[in-house]
Amino acid sequence: MGYWDADYQIKHTDVSAMFRMTPQKGVDPVECAAAIAGESSTATWTVVWTDL
Numbered sequence: 527m528g529y530w531d532a533d534y535q536i537k538h539t540d541v542s543a544m545f546r547m548t549p550q551k552g553v554d555p556v557e558c559a560a561a562i563a564g565e566s567s568t569a570t571w572t573v574v575w576t577d578l
Contacts, residue, residue, distance in 0.1 A: 530563040532556075 536542060549558040 530556075530560040 545562050547555070547558050547562055549555050
């Protein structure tokens, strides 16, 4: 599993956050969401990639 799973079911113990995104023209919305998820969980000091 990568940083983002569209089928994930939220548990009552999870902490959730909502982000608004507007992908630039030509950017896949799923890639954009995966990048946001990766950034919010690891920050800019580490390499982020997706398995999409």
